[in-house]
Amino acid sequence: MNMYRNYQLLEKLIRLREEVYQEGLETYKEWEKEIEREDYKESALNFAYYLALRRRDIRSLQEALVPYGLSSLGRLESRTIYNIDAVIKTLAILLNKDYPEEIKNLNTDSYLDGDILLQEKNIKIFGSKPSNRYSSIMVTLPTEAAEKYSLVRDLIAAGMNTARINCSHDNQKFWSKMIKNIRKAEKELGKECKISMDIAGPKTRIDAIYTTKMKPSVQVGEKLFLTGKKELKSYYDYDIVLRCGTVEILDLLKTEDPVLIDDGMIETKVAEVKEEGVVLEVVKLMSGKKGKIRAEKGLNFPKTNQSLPILTEKDLEDLEFVLKNADIIGLSFVRTPEDIDVFHKEMVRVLGEEEARGKVIMAKIETVDGVNNLPEIIVKGASRNLFCVMIARGDLAVEAGYLRLSELQEEILWICEAAHIPVVWATEILRNMAKTGIPTRAEITDAAMGGRADCMMLNKGEYIVDTVKALDDILVRMKSHQYKKTHQLRALSIAELEE
Incomplete structure (x- = not known):
C-alpha cells in the first residue's frame, strides 16, 4: 500500500539520498587514508554508500515506487548513488517537480561502471571463461591429480577455470605434481587455468x-x-x-x-x-x-574459535611454497581485519613488499565473526591486494546454524557486489552427482542459484568431470535468465500459445 503522497515520496527520496551521500562520504574518508591501491578507491566509495543505505529500512519506499514503474532500489549494489539519483530524477520529471541540481546532469554512460569494475576483477582473479556464462568454475583437486594427468586435462577441457589445492591434505611433493599437470594441460588445450591454494588455517x-x-x-x-x-x-x-x-x-x-x-x-x-x-x-x-x-x-x-591465531605452524611452513606457486591464496577462517594484517606481514616477510602486493587473497568466510566483520575485512584486504571472498558454506552452516545460512549467503553476495569484490559460492554444489553420478533435485536448484556468484566451487568425487560439464551447462542456461539479483527476460518458448 502506498504510504506517501506524490510530493512526500519525492521529498523522502531526496532526503534519503542526502543522508546516504553524507554518511557514506564520512565512512569513505575514514577508509581513504589506508587505501593503498588507487584503483580500489571508486569501489570503496560505492561500498561506503551502500553500507549507509543498508543501515536503513527502505521497504516502504520501494513499495511506494512500484506504481510508477520505479523499482531499481532493490538492485543498486554496484552503483548505489547513481541508482538513487536516477529514481529521483525520473520521479521528479513524472511529477513535474524540481530536484537537486547535482542530479540534473546524471551521466547515463556511467551506469555500468560498477559492473565493469567487478567483471575486470573477476577476469584478473579467476582468469578467462567462456563468454556464454557469467560464473567461473573452480574444482578441488583430489590426490590422484598428482599422478593422473588425464584427469587434470579432462577437468580443464570440461570447463574448469581454476584448480583448487587444499593444503589441509597431501604435501608439497603432491602439490608440485598437480601444478605441473595443470601447466602441461594448459599448453596442450590452449586454455588458461588459475591455481588457488587454500592455507589450512585453524581448522x-x-x-x-x-x-x-x-x-x-x-x-x-x-x-x-x-x-x-x-x-x-x-x-x-x-x-x-x-x-x-x-x-x-x-x-x-x-x-x-x-x-x-x-x-x-x-x-x-x-x-x-x-x-x-x-x-x-x-x-x-x-x-x-x-x-x-x-x-x-x-x-x-x-x-x-575466535581465540585461535589465523596462521598455524603448518601454515607458516607451507607459506613459501604457496606464495611462489599459487595465483590465488585462500586464507581460511578469516574473522577480523587484523587477520588480514597478520597474513600480509607474513607475505611481506617471504616475498618483500612489492611482490606481496601483487598476490590475490581470497578470504574464506566460515564463521559468524567473519560475517559480522565482513565490511572491514573487505576494505582491509582490497586496499592492498586484488581480493575476493569465498562463502565457505560448510563450516559457516555449522558455526551459524543451517537455517541462518539461508540469509547469510545472500547478504554476503550483496555486500561483495557493492564492494565490487568477486565471490566464490562453495561447499556441496552438486555433491551427490560428483560422488554417485546422479544429482538430486535440490542440488540442481542450488547450482542454478549459485550462478549469481562470480565463481562456483566443486569438490572432488568419482564423477567430477561429468559434474563440471553439468555445472557448465547449468550456468550457460542461467545466463539468459539472471545476472546477480537482476532477472533477464529472454523470450520463453513456454509463453507461445498453440493456435
Whole structure:
C-alpha cells in the first residue's frame, strides 16, 4: 500500500539520498587514508554508500515506487548513488517537480561502471571463461591429480577455470605434481587455468581415537571425552576418547559450550571440564539414531574459535611454497581485519613488499565473526591486494546454524557486489552427482542459484568431470535468465500459445 503522497515520496527520496551521500562520504574518508591501491578507491566509495543505505529500512519506499514503474532500489549494489539519483530524477520529471541540481546532469554512460569494475576483477582473479556464462568454475583437486594427468586435462577441457589445492591434505611433493599437470594441460588445450591454494588455517580435527567399541558411534545423551594429551587411554572410563588437533582451544572451553563434530553431523556440549580435557554430551544427531565417530573429521567450536591465531605452524611452513606457486591464496577462517594484517606481514616477510602486493587473497568466510566483520575485512584486504571472498558454506552452516545460512549467503553476495569484490559460492554444489553420478533435485536448484556468484566451487568425487560439464551447462542456461539479483527476460518458448 502506498504510504506517501506524490510530493512526500519525492521529498523522502531526496532526503534519503542526502543522508546516504553524507554518511557514506564520512565512512569513505575514514577508509581513504589506508587505501593503498588507487584503483580500489571508486569501489570503496560505492561500498561506503551502500553500507549507509543498508543501515536503513527502505521497504516502504520501494513499495511506494512500484506504481510508477520505479523499482531499481532493490538492485543498486554496484552503483548505489547513481541508482538513487536516477529514481529521483525520473520521479521528479513524472511529477513535474524540481530536484537537486547535482542530479540534473546524471551521466547515463556511467551506469555500468560498477559492473565493469567487478567483471575486470573477476577476469584478473579467476582468469578467462567462456563468454556464454557469467560464473567461473573452480574444482578441488583430489590426490590422484598428482599422478593422473588425464584427469587434470579432462577437468580443464570440461570447463574448469581454476584448480583448487587444499593444503589441509597431501604435501608439497603432491602439490608440485598437480601444478605441473595443470601447466602441461594448459599448453596442450590452449586454455588458461588459475591455481588457488587454500592455507589450512585453524581448522581443528580429530587427530586420533581411543575406543573400546568395534565401530565407534554415539547416541543422543551419550558422553565421550575430548583431550589434547598425546597418550590416549580410557580417561574417566569413557568408551570413546578423542584427541583434539588444537590443544590450546581446550583451555578456553567452558561448561555448556557447543562442540560440533564432523561438520555438525554430531552436536555436543561441554558437560564437564577436567584437567586432561572435557567431557562432551551428545545433544543432537543430524541423521539417524547413531552418529559415527572417525579420525580426521572436523571439530567446530562456535563460541571459541575466535581465540585461535589465523596462521598455524603448518601454515607458516607451507607459506613459501604457496606464495611462489599459487595465483590465488585462500586464507581460511578469516574473522577480523587484523587477520588480514597478520597474513600480509607474513607475505611481506617471504616475498618483500612489492611482490606481496601483487598476490590475490581470497578470504574464506566460515564463521559468524567473519560475517559480522565482513565490511572491514573487505576494505582491509582490497586496499592492498586484488581480493575476493569465498562463502565457505560448510563450516559457516555449522558455526551459524543451517537455517541462518539461508540469509547469510545472500547478504554476503550483496555486500561483495557493492564492494565490487568477486565471490566464490562453495561447499556441496552438486555433491551427490560428483560422488554417485546422479544429482538430486535440490542440488540442481542450488547450482542454478549459485550462478549469481562470480565463481562456483566443486569438490572432488568419482564423477567430477561429468559434474563440471553439468555445472557448465547449468550456468550457460542461467545466463539468459539472471545476472546477480537482476532477472533477464529472454523470450520463453513456454509463453507461445498453440493456435
